Amino acid sequence: MRVIIEPLQYDFMVRALVTTVIAAVVCALLSCWLVLVGWSLMGDAVSHAVLPGVVIAYVVGAPFAVGALVFGFLAVALIGAIRNTSRVKEDAAIGIVFTSLFALGLVLISVTPSQTDLNHIIFGNILGVSGTDLAQICVLAAGAFAVLVLKRRDFTLYAFDPTHALVIGLRPRLLGGLLLAILALTAVVALQVVGVILVVAMLIIPGATAYLLTDRFGRMLLIAPTLAATTSVLGIYLSYWLDAASGGLVVVVQGALFTAVYLLSPRHGLLGRARRRQLVNA
Amino acid sequence: MIRVEHVVARYGEVLALDDVSLSIRPGLVTGLVGMNGSGKSTLFKTLMGLVKPERGRVLRGPGSIGYVPQSEHVDWAFPVSVRDVVMMGRYGSLGLTRRPRAADHRAVADALARVELTDHAERQIGQLSGGQRKRTFVARGIAQDARILLLDEPFAGVDKRSEATIVRLLRELAADGRTVLVSTHDLHALPRLADDVVLLLRRVLFHGPVDEALRPENLARAFGLDVFEGVA
Numbered sequence: 001m002r003v004i005i006e007p008l009q010y011d012f013m014v015r016a017l018v019t020t021v022i023a024a025v026v027c028a029l030l031s032c033w034l035v036l037v038g039w040s041l042m043g044d045a046v047s048h049a050v051l052p053g054v055v056i057a058y059v060v061g062a063p064f065a066v067g068a069l070v071f072g073f074l075a076v077a078l079i080g081a082i083r084n085t086s087r088v089k090e091d092a093a094i095g096i097v098f099t100s101l102f103a104l105g106l107v108l109i110s111v112t113p114s115q116t117d118l119n120h121i122i123f124g125n126i127l128g129v130s131g132t133d134l135a136q137i138c139v140l141a142a143g144a145f146a147v148l149v150l151k152r153r154d155f156t157l158y159a160f161d162p163t164h165a166l167v168i169g170l171r172p173r174l175l176g177g178l179l180l181a182i183l184a185l186t187a188v189v190a191l192q193v194v195g196v197i198l199v200v201a202m203l204i205i206p207g208a209t210a211y212l213l214t215d216r217f218g219r220m221l222l223i224a225p226t227l228a229a230t231t232s233v234l235g236i237y238l239s240y241w242l243d244a245a246s247g248g249l250v251v252v253v254q255g256a257l258f259t260a261v262y263l264l265s266p267r268h269g270l271l272g273r274a275r276r277r278q279l280v281n282a
Numbered sequence: 283m284i285r286v287e288h289v290v291a292r293y294g295e296v297l298a299l300d301d302v303s304l305s306i307r308p309g310l311v312t313g314l315v316g317m318n319g320s321g322k323s324t325l326f327k328t329l330m331g332l333v334k335p336e337r338g339r340v341l342r343g344p345g346s347i348g349y350v351p352q353s354e355h356v357d358w359a360f361p362v363s364v365r366d367v368v369m370m371g372r373y374g375s376l377g378l379t380r381r382p383r384a385a386d387h388r389a390v391a392d393a394l395a396r397v398e399l400t401d402h403a404e405r406q407i408g409q410l411s412g413g414q415r416k417r418t419f420v421a422r423g424i425a426q427d428a429r430i431l432l433l434d435e436p437f438a439g440v441d442k443r444s445e446a447t448i449v450r451l452l453r454e455l456a457a458d459g460r461t462v463l464v465s466t467h468d469l470h471a472l473p474r475l476a477d478d479v480v481l482l483l484r485r486v487l488f489h490g491p492v493d494e495a496l497r498p499e500n501l502a503r504a505f506g507l508d509v510f511e512g513v514a
């Protein structure tokens with residue numbers, strides 16, 4: 001019991017738990033579509049590319065979300081432009097754009113006074129989340145969550161068959177743009193928790209784990225957030241008792257769970273597959 | 283009804299459609315035949331508005347298009363059931379959140395019955411045979427009440443029996459007054475499948491009744507002379 005209760009005596013621990021769970025749930029929801037559209041690399045790119053936007057927003061005193069949105073879309077536009085107007089392929093274009101923008105962010109941080117705050121963006125600073133941070137995170141997360149849940153059927157259709165979406169009069173480009181905007185906002189939420197570098201883990205692992213557990217998209221949308229919330233609570237507690245990096249531990253626990261599911265899932269895990277092969281051969 | 287007038291389409295340097303004009307009638311099954319790279323998929327994309335023609339225009343009658351994609355373009359591991367896919371045919375007429383109403387569930391059930399997939403409705407789409415997969419997408423077009431059905435290579439990887447089922451289905455759908463356009467390589471199935479045939483090789487080489495289309499001199503032009511000299 002003490003293991004569970006003691007950390008809750010500290011306000012900063014309670015805030016850390018609440019923030020992490022909120023961020024993890026929104027990221028997990030979004031990750032279901034990212035994994036299926038094949039946008040994992042894009043998630044990586046956008047979550048890194050928002051860094052200069054966040055720094056500039058900090059300097060001019062604008063909301064982080066605005067800077068992140070601008071640079072998130074700028075990154076996607078640049079990737080598209082390089083891919084379409086040169087012989088460089090998409091994965092290379094992604095690699096060039098996001099590392100360059102991320103590097104720009106690092107440079108901006110180094111020349112901005114009051115560096116401590118900004119370094120937290122890179123590695124996350126979950127134990128130092130303030131009341132205002134939490135309020136901002138709640139607003140962004142609630143917005144992203146609402147749009148994802150209300151438009152979930154459209155996003156699923158977009159992921160599955162954008163051509164059909166187009167011929168029945170939906171606008172797949174708009175849906176794709178909306179998904180990217182949510183990606184940029186979600187990155188802002190998550191980077192305050194685990195930091196820019198590890199955001200992509202929260203944007204891929206839960207969806208990929210759920211995908212190995214079910215053949216129903218509706219169930220993925222329940223499984224992924226549930227797993228993400230559980231693993232983040234576990235990660236935060238571990239970080240308290242082991243006195244180790246909290247953002248890192250959240251991701252390590254998510255990775256460990258993915259590994260277990262990958263090996264043991266009755267449907268799509270290695271073991272399940274091996275057993276089915278045996279049945280077929282017998 | 284579909285009318286295509288002097289359409290030119292290209293991908294960068296590659297000329298895919300060169301001054302294509304066509305008028306495809308409702309109530310018939312029209313076969314679209316041509317060798318690999320002759321522009322069949324591109325013609326479909328122009329009809330759906332996915333590829334903008336460089337010149338010319340596409341006119342269609344009222345009603346939406348139902349599209350049955352080429353198998354290679356579908357992610358069969360996607361976690362959706364047959365019923366989910368067929369329900370996607372209804373989205374165009376649903377509200378903001380696309381929450382299905384009773385009438386939509388009925389339309390989906392009817393469409394599934396019509397393609398004989400009622401018993402497979404809850405399966406994930408990857409757990410279907412080739413023919414069942416095609417019928418799932420045809421059912422989506424039926425649930426959508428599409429007035430135009432476009433099928434890109436629906437018989438690739440489909441056995442003879444499933445092929446016969448699909449052919450019968452397409453003929454029924456055409457008899458309802460729909461416009462049905464089917465691209466295929468399978469010349470043997472053509473007389474059973476299609477009333478009219480379009481032979482395509484970047485341009486329209488022939489458009490007319492199926493028995494005329496299958497004359498050696500017409501096929502030779504569509505598929506390249508050498509092949510058919512060899513056979514003869």
Ligand SMILES: Nc1ncnc2c1ncn2[C@@H]1O[C@H](COP(=O)(O)OP(=O)(O)OP(=O)(O)O)[C@@H](O)[C@H]1O
Binds near residue numbers: 320
């Ligand atoms: N996205 C693209 N980019 C560049 N060229 C393309 C693209 N898609 C098709 N092409 C070219 O356009 C021409 C027509 O292709 P299309 O796919 O329409 O042929 P098809 O008749 O459908 O062939 P298949 O029988 O192999 O499906 C071909 O030369 C092809 O190489």
Ligand SMILES: [Mg+2]
Binds near residue numbers: 322323324
């Ligand atoms: Mg094709």
